[in-house]
Amino acid sequence: MSGPESSIVQFANVGLRYGTDREVLSDVSFTLYPGSFYFLTGASGAGKTSLLKLLYLAQRPSRGIISMFGEDVITAERRALPEFRRRIGVVFQDFRLVPHLSAYDNVALPLRISGMSEGKLEKPVTDMLEWVGLSHRVDARPETLSGGEQQRVAIARAVIARPEILVADEPTGNVDPEMAVKLLRLFEALNRLGTTVVVATHDVHLLRKVPDSLIMRLDKGRLSDPTGALRYPPRREQRAEA
Numbered sequence: 001m002s003g004p005e006s007s008i009v010q011f012a013n014v015g016l017r018y019g020t021d022r023e024v025l026s027d028v029s030f031t032l033y034p035g036s037f038y039f040l041t042g043a044s045g046a047g048k049t050s051l052l053k054l055l056y057l058a059q060r061p062s063r064g065i066i067s068m069f070g071e072d073v074i075t076a077e078r079r080a081l082p083e084f085r086r087r088i089g090v091v092f093q094d095f096r097l098v099p100h101l102s103a104y105d106n107v108a109l110p111l112r113i114s115g116m117s118e119g120k121l122e123k124p125v126t127d128m129l130e131w132v133g134l135s136h137r138v139d140a141r142p143e144t145l146s147g148g149e150q151q152r153v154a155i156a157r158a159v160i161a162r163p164e165i166l167v168a169d170e171p172t173g174n175v176d177p178e179m180a181v182k183l184l185r186l187f188e189a190l191n192r193l194g195t196t197v198v199v200a201t202h203d204v205h206l207l208r209k210v211p212d213s214l215i216m217r218l219d220k221g222r223l224s225d226p227t228g229a230l231r232y233p234p235r236r237e238q239r240a241e242a
Contacts, residue, residue, distance in 0.1 A: 014061045032196055037210055039215050043219070046219055047218050054066065088167060091168035095150045102139050107129060108121050109157060132183070
């Protein structure tokens with residue numbers, strides 16, 4: 001395995017249990033490399049969502065080591081965690097849109113938090129809403145949007161600030177196949193700009209839609225890598241030609 005200097009995330013012998021229950025993740029070790037695209041697969045209950053929670057720092061492991069951006073996040077002070085999280089975009093399975101904000105304002109939220117002026121954020125927000133097919137719903141609040149529309153707003157919000165890592169939990173679960181492919185193309189475009197993308201999905205058909213992707217498979221809390229994603233960095237010269 002390559003050293004931390006060539007990685008963006010490293011897990012080493014990570015375990016996770018909730019309370020006194022048995023571990024939901026056991027001895028999970030892997031390395032994520034900058035600018036790579038990963039699919040995380042596995043049956044329902046395999047631990048995909050729990051692993052993603054560790055990746056976007058919503059949960060601390062019960063044991064093991066996690067380093068991100070070259071720093072140990074387990075021993076980092078709590079006040080340092082928000083800075084780490086700002087570098088990570090998250091598409092939640094339950095969307096987590098702010099209910100009193102419009103679609104436009106939900107998507108604009110990360111840019112406002114980063115300090116971007118209203119004049120500068122208008123174009124990227126409107127362009128992003130157009131890309132996900134919601135230019136006609138900019139003023140709609142989440143309660144008036146369908147599940148698929150809420151999902152698209154959540155994705156637009158997650159990618160608008162071009163995060164260094166994008167973590168997506170079943171991001172195409174509430175949209176039709178045509179929109180699912182379009183959203184994957186959005187993730188690919190972000191990936192080509194340098195973002196490391198991790199998409200959790202149970203839909204095996206999606207795995208063929210991104211030919212340059214790597215696959216990590218969870219089975220009862222343990223991780224395997226049928227494409228060698230855990231052992232080797234992707235071949236950058238091949239990605240450059242793709």
